[in-house]
Structures are given as C-alpha cells and as structure tokens.
Amino acid sequence: MTEQADPDKAKPDIEAVFRNGTITAFGITASFSLGFLSQWASSPGAWRLHDAAPAGAIICGSILQIWALALLLPIEGLARPIYDRARKLYLAGLILTGCGVFGAVVADVVSAITP
Template sequence: MTEQADPDKASPDVEAVFRNGTITAFGITLSFSLGFLAQWASSPGVWRFYDGPPAAAIILGSILQIWALALLLPVEGLARPVYDRSRRLYLAGLILTGCGVFGAVIADLVSALAR
C-alpha cells in the first residue's frame, strides 16, 4: 500500500512567532511609506506634472504593502502559501514605493538644477 502525499502537509505552516515578527516589520515600513506620502502631500509647494508618476508609484506600492499585511493578520496567514504570497506582494510594494521615493527626489533635484 502506498501513501498518498497530503498537499496540506507538503508545506509546513510558518511559526507564529516568525509571522508576528514579519507583521511588525511590514507594519513599520508601511508606516514609513505612508508617512512619506503624507508629508509630501502636505508640503506647501506646488505639485507639477512630474510629481504624478512618483506619487502613483508610492500610492500603488503602499497599497501592495497594506494588502500583504492584511493577508498575514488572520490565522490563515500561518499557512506557507499565504505567507509566501504576502511576502512577494510586500517586496513588490516596497520596491515600487522605493522607486517612487527615489523618483521624487531625482525629479526635485533636476527641477532645482534647471532653475
């Protein structure tokens, strides 16, 4: 008699302590992303057309980070496939947010040098 491989046993769950640390890290970096966006949006300067793409990248990246965090919060976040999916979403969001921040800095630098 041969044993069938149980798909649920193929990928062990993530330990709760490890997931909790990941949730903390996701939350801290998400707060920095949202904080940067809030600070930038409330600055007294005039928005220019070149501010649009970096702002869109930061907003979309932050949405992906929020989505990744939301996947980890329920108990199902301990399942390895859910954890891996949230990790990929988070990294994509972090990269996109970082590109937006660097894009905004470069756009401001180019704008300042052109004056």
C-alpha cells in the same frame, strides 16, 4: 498512475512568532511609506506633472504593502502559501515605493537645478 503531491501542502506552516515579527516589519515599513507620502503631500509648493509618476508609484506600493499585511493578520496567514504570497506582494510594494521615493527625489533635484 501515481498522484503528484501538492507542493504547497507539503510545506509546513509558518511559526506564529516568526509571522508576528513579519507583521511588525511590514507594518513599520508601510507606515514609513504612508508617512513619506503624507509629508510630501502636505509640503508647501505646487504639485507638477512630473510628480504624478512618483506619487503613483508610492501610492500603489503602499497599497501592496497594506494588502500583504492584511493577508498575514488572520490565522490563515500561518499557512505557507498565504505567507509566501504576502511576502511577494510586500516586496513588490516595497520596491515600487522605493522607486517612487527615488523618482521624487530625482524630480526635485532636476527641477531645482533647471530654471
């Protein structure tokens, strides 16, 4: 019986320059996510129950983005399986954060037009 090769081991490592660019992009968008959350938290006005879901989505999405960034920072982040995992976490975090921001905007619009 022949041994099957591990597909992750067959993939080449990520180039350091490419990973550095990815780290920069992840860091910038994670800082925008945290900046939006900080701006929203410090804005005047009371928080309402409908703010909980968007805030939760932004917080969870930001955590995933930071987790993805943390996976890429060590030298092991050059390994293809770690890079791929970080990329998937980052995209999930970005989508979740985007949904949270969209939800916050929709909630603000709805609360502004309803008495």
